[in-house]
Amino acid sequence: MQFVSDPPIAEKIQQMKQRVRWQDPLILERDIDQTRLVLDDDKPDHPEFSFLVIGDTGFGSHKQHDPQRKIVEMMLNHRDDCRFVLHTGDVVYQVGSSEYYPKNFIKPYREFLVDGDSHHKISYDKMVFNLPFLTIPGNHDYYDLPFIYGVMAQVTWPLRHLLKTKLDLNVGWHGSHKGKAYTKAFLDYLKPLKYWGQLENHLDHHYTAKTDTGRCLRYQPGKFTRLPNRYYTFRSGGIDFFALDSNTFNSPAPIPDTREGEAFRRLLEKRGDELEAEKMQLIEASVTLDADNPEEAEQLDDLNVKLEQIDEVSLDINKQLASDEETTIDFEQLDWLRQRLIQSWQTQDVRGRVIYLHHPPYVTEATKWQQAQTWAVRRRLRQVLDAVATEVGDLAQGRPLVDLVLTGHAHCLEYLETVDTGHADSYIPWIICGGSGHSLRRQRKEGSEIMESVGFIDNNPSRLVARSHFYAGRHGHGSKKQRLYSFLRIDVLEGNPPKFRVQPFIAERCHRTWNNYSKEAFVIG
Template sequence: EVNEADLAAHLDRYYTAQTHTGRALSYQPGQFTRLPNRYYRFQQGGIEFFALDSNTFNKPPPLPETEAGRALRQTLREKRRQLVQDKQARLDQLAVATVDLSESTDEMEDDYAKIEQIDEQLRDIDMQLSAHREDITVDLEQMDWLRQSLLRSWQNDAVRGRVLFFHHPPYVTEATKWSQGQTLAVRQNLQNVLDTVQQTLGDRTAGRSLVDLVICGHAHCFEHIETFDTGHADSHTHWLVCGGSGFSLRRQRPEGSELVDNVDGQPQTVAKSHCFIGRSGHGSEKRRPYSALRVDVTAGSVPEFKVTPLVAERKKKRWKTYAADTLLLKTSSEARL
């Protein structure tokens, strides 16, 4: 933390880069690696990166005061009751296992992971049940910053591609995240910004997506999702979820790899998961593939992204590391035909 007396000297020392908006932080690998707070952008190799703080636009809207809204509220309350019971049963089971060591370490880890998963689901349900119109705050300043930054980016001929990255994925098929209130809130708020940008740019994008790639975390898996026609300016976009490197890997939802939403009042497939790396199997065949990610960008005026998941997998109490098949993400309008 820089105190006020030293602030001017700090700015003169580190904010030495010049942009059209004024001075910018000069990131120096190995020397000065602090990042701006909350949201920022930078450019490398003709690719412009936009970092967002999705914690400021992820609150679900209040449930509607309609018959459908009341039914949903009742469903959420019942689901919450069942989750609380499930959590208590697992806590009781763990207490017994800790005393007599009757469970294997893997089984105990699974119980701890499931409890963590339940806590996460309970938090999301509580956010939905307690939401009130006056409490819903969206960081409008950040949203306007993103809108203006994307417009400037598309007016800059030196920029050949655009990548967004933030925490909460708007599209995901991980079993506990795909329908969460936070997921849908982030999706809607991002769509609102992108729709406004698209309306302003008109034909300038020449059929390309406003953003070539979106990278998120939060969901405990690796996933590549592609949107189709969503009825919004986030159509035909590649989305990567890179959240499978820590505790409590999750499974893909049993409903499958396609996500359905209403487009012009009709249910329609709006996105599909092309690759999912997460927990799978049962018993002795259970697999835990933890993952990181490497992204390479091709040359040319319209970049392509080569995505390689790097996996450290635990199975039958043994570890193995490997690189999964590389995914080629094409971003030109012709590539989607």
């Protein structure tokens, strides 16, 4: 049985639009841009500023340790001199349920919340941040739990006992309800404002910032810290930040109706059956382990990681098998990104551009590098950037169209750079920050150079497209096993084009002890 389900893209888009009252007549008549916010934090908009980056965090404590909390404790040393926190998605595992926000988000991040000292009294849909906490949804923030499994998970059924006491999958009665919990936690949830005057008063109170694209949401730490939409943009120190929801443009290309395509389909189906059998073996292996025994608790953590990896690969296979010409792609969001990037290049006050999204287009993490979703996101972003390059022309003066791309999804910290890809995503630095609390993953055995093949099925990679310069995640085996959890501090430096000083911080768990340290900083730009 598949533990989690991923709603169709069309349903995600429709539901999220309804929740923010997308393009409601009252919003249109006020000339409000629902994809923009202004940081109203009483700080000067200086060209030199700093921010923190985390991702793939929300799992809660393990039986013997709490990596998410270790990361937060290190982050607190930088809170006062950073302007905001970027979160690259997967805020709450396993299925984005409102049931798990208190344990998996509110409690560990309590110092970033107003009244965090009384965090047990904070409702997930009433959070107010004292420092801008700018999130994007990850795949787990959209996941749902099949009804029958939700029921099984709450009754005294043997499987529930096994999964709850041996492999803690962080599931309860229900999932995210197609991202509803994420919306109520972080977005400006306008759907309930149905009565006369409610929406008008809300808009006139919170959407008062004036920009060149119209009025927009005023983000006020300590007072009102909602995001206007699932994708949005803001500006800080002359840098335009673009937050994307990659969950709605990650659908794989349809399998072609050819002999090769049919053979590939049979291969995927066979692999899916093998993964299901492997999953059951892992569950059976957990029966004899005692979560209260430190050594066996580590083994349970490893089994949990393997089980999650199987589910991820199975979901990717299912996406490939289900994809057809009717599968929805969020072209509205992609066209928005194209237009806003062009506008950004045509705006004299803007000196740099940063994109952050959940799914990495380039990655060497063992379970993500060859997933169909990885290729899909890479292809869609290339199409956007190629179109921007055509329009921008000589304005870029040989610079990459984007100065930095931040992602999550892969449970590691990785720094890569593209080479000449033949497209407008060439020579861009990409940083994956997805190792801030959840189970970590290893780097692939194939090495740090990413090759790209031409055509649908080609076992002979033909060209180099990217190189990985740094990787921190799960390393070693047995007594030498290391788990390197991580977050970033990024200092934006003055100048045009800008430079970014990237400082990785590591909370390493080895031999059941913790060691906190920073890695050598590097400069991009």
